Amino acid sequence: MRILIKKDKEEVGICVADYLINKVNAFKPTKLKPFVLGLPTGSSPISTYKELIRRHQLGDISFKNIITFNMDEYVGIPKSHPQSYHYFMHDNLFNHIDIPKKNIHILNGNAPDLEKECIEFEKKISKIRGIELMLGGIGADGHIAFNEPGSSLSSRTRIKSLSYNTILDNSRFFDDNISRVPTKALTMGVGTVMDAREVLIIITGFNKARALREVVEGSISHMWTVSMLQMHQKGIIVCDKMATMELKVETVKYFQNIENIAANNMF
Ligand code: GLP
Numbered sequence: 001m002r003i004l005i006k007k008d009k010e011e012v013g014i015c016v017a018d019y020l021i022n023k024v025n026a027f028k029p030t031k032l033k034p035f036v037l038g039l040p041t042g043s044s045p046i047s048t049y050k051e052l053i054r055r056h057q058l059g060d061i062s063f064k065n066i067i068t069f070n071m072d073e074y075v076g077i078p079k080s081h082p083q084s085y086h087y088f089m090h091d092n093l094f095n096h097i098d099i100p101k102k103n104i105h106i107l108n109g110n111a112p113d114l115e116k117e118c119i120e121f122e123k124k125i126s127k128i129r130g131i132e133l134m135l136g137g138i139g140a141d142g143h144i145a146f147n148e149p150g151s152s153l154s155s156r157t158r159i160k161s162l163s164y165n166t167i168l169d170n171s172r173f174f175d176d177n178i179s180r181v182p183t184k185a186l187t188m189g190v191g192t193v194m195d196a197r198e199v200l201i202i203i204t205g206f207n208k209a210r211a212l213r214e215v216v217e218g219s220i221s222h223m224w225t226v227s228m229l230q231m232h233q234k235g236i237i238v239c240d241k242m243a244t245m246e247l248k249v250e251t252v253k254y255f256q257n258i259e260n261i262a263a264n265n266m267f
Helices: 009-027 046-057 085-092 114-127 164-173 190-194 206-217 225-231 249-263
Strands: 002-006 035-039 066-070 072-074 133-136 158-161 184-187 198-203 235-240
Touching: 002 009, 002 249, 009 035, 009 046, 009 133, 009 198, 009 235, 046 085, 066 114, 072 085, 114 158, 114 184, 190 225, 198 206, 198 225, 206 225, 206 235, 225 235
Parallel strands: 002 235, 035 066, 035 133, 133 198, 198 235
Antiparallel strands: 072 184, 158 184
C-alpha cells in the first residue's frame, strides 16, 4: 500500500488528478482499447474533479476514450434530483469534459428490477475486461461505496440498506433532514471495487482520521470495509494531514520516507 500525505483537500485534488492524467496518457487509450475508470461521489473527490476539468481545458487530458463506472447510486430518487449521483456526476464532472454519453455508466436506482440492474452492471464491467483504475472515497465509518460495516468483503454489486450513521452523515446534503435521505442504495460490492487493477482512495478531514487508522494500522475487517485495501496489490491512499491525526508518528514517517526516496529516485 502507498500513502501520499498532502497538506489539504486542494493539494489532494491536484495530486489525484495528476496521477490519473499520467495513468491515462501512459495507457494511450483508443476507441478499441479504452481506459476504464471507476468513480466516486461525495465531497472528497470534488477537488479532484475541479482539477481534472481545469487540466482538460488546458488540453492535458481527453476523456473521449475513457469509459466510466460509478460506484453507487441512491434508490428511489429521480436522476434529476440535485442529490442523485447522476446529477452530481454531470454537475461536477461530465458536463465539463469531452466524455461521450455512451461511455458513462451509473447504476439506475429507479430500475423496475433492481437486482437485474446490478447483475447487468457487473456484466458490463466484465465485458470491458474490468476497471483499470478505481477512485474512491470513504465514509467516516470506513465504508467504501455504500458497503456499510458488516458487508461481505467479497460482495458484488447489489442493493444495500444504509446504516443509521450514513443516513445521518448524508443528511447534510438533504437540508439536514434525515427523513429526506434515501434508506437504500445500489452499490458496487467490496469485491467489485477490489477487482480493479489499481484502487486509489481519497481520505480527507479529521472526521476520517479513525477510519484511516483502521485501514492502515488495523486488521482487515468487515466492520471497516475499506480495510480490504490491505489485500490489494496496487492500493494507494491519498490523504490530507488532518486525516493522519490518529496514525502513529512512526507510521506517518515510514510512508513519507518511502515517498521521499521514490521522488528522489534513490532506489
Ligand atoms: C457516501 C458515498 C461514498 C462516499 C461517502 C463519503 O456514503 N456512497 O462513496 O465515499 O459518502 O462522502 P464524503 O466524501 O462527502 O465524506
